[in-house]
Amino acid sequence: RFLGSRCLVPVAPRFSEGLAFVAMAFKATAALTDVGAMQAVAGGIAEAEKLGFKVTVAVCDAGGHLLAMRRMDGAMPVSGDIAAGKARSAVMFARETKLLEAAVNGEKSKGGERAALLTSGHVLMEGGIPIVDPSSGRIVGAVGVSGVKPNEDAAVAAGAVQALAKPASKL
Numbered sequence: 800r801f802l803g804s805r806c807l808v809p810v811a812p813r814f815s816e817g818l819a820f821v822a823m824a825f826k827a828t829a830a831l832t833d834v835g836a837m838q839a840v841a842g843g844i845a846e847a848e849k850l851g852f853k854v855t856v857a858v859c860d861a862g863g864h865l866l867a868m869r870r871m872d873g874a875m876p877v878s879g880d881i882a883a884g885k886a887r888s889a890v891m892f893a894r895e896t897k898l899l900e901a902a903v904n905g906e907k908s909k910g911g912e913r914a915a916l917l918t919s920g921h922v923l924m925e926g927g928i929p930i931v932d933p934s935s936g937r938i939v940g941a942v943g944v945s946g947v948k949p950n951e952d953a954a955v956a957a958g959a960v961q962a963l964a965k966p967a968s969k970l
Contacts, residue, residue: 829932831858831940835963836866839930839942842962844869847944847955854946854955857882858930861939863890871946878945884922885943885952889929893938896927897953926952928960 836858843856853873858866865886870879885896892899900923926949930940942959944952 829935829937829939831860831866831930833866835930836860836940838965839940839959839963840867840869843942843944843955843959844871845962846958847871847946849958850951850954852947852951852955854944854952855879855882856955856959857886857943858959859883859886859890859940859943861890861937863887863941866940874946881922881924881945882926882943884920885924885927885945885956886941887927887943888921888923889927889941889943890938891921893929895925895929895953896923896943897925897949899923900925900949924952925949926956928953928956930960930963933964 839858840856843854847854847856853871855868855870855874855878857868857879860866863886865883868879868883870876888899889896899921903923922943926945927941927943929938930942931937932939942956944956944959946952947955
């Protein structure tokens with residue numbers, strides 16, 4: 800029911816109309832904040848420095864939009880695009896990109912699936928990990944890393960996600 804023909808603000812029906820309950824059009828959700836994104840990037844950079852790597856660390860939100868990114872001195876310029884793509888792919892497919900890479904490069908693959916996904920703009924290489932809000936279990940973003948071997952990118956991405964588990968974190 801609406802107030803007038805031009806008003807777009809819905810109002811609850813009257814109890815006298817027989818409806819005692821109105822379903823909500825919204826639900827509570829979690830979101831990765833700017834602080835959380837920067838904390839993840841810092842955690843990834845710290846892990847890369849500890850391992851002696853020069854990489855780019857990118858963090859996106861639950862919609863796959865870039866929130867934060869840092870390319871270390873000495874990292875390849877293209878690593879920025881690849882890291883952002885890994886983060887976006889991890890959140891859009893709701894799984895680590897390692898699993899996506901294995902699915903399309905497995906023994907049974909003839910390459911058709913890979914070509915289709917690559918042409919749609921997804922990066923299916925190890926190094927992208929979803930960020931899950933521990934209180935709700937929902938994916939709130941993802942980290943993508945590029946600059947070294949795929950398994951090394953994944954180790955740095957894991958360090959970035961683990962940095963969010965610290966008590967000072969404000970997701």
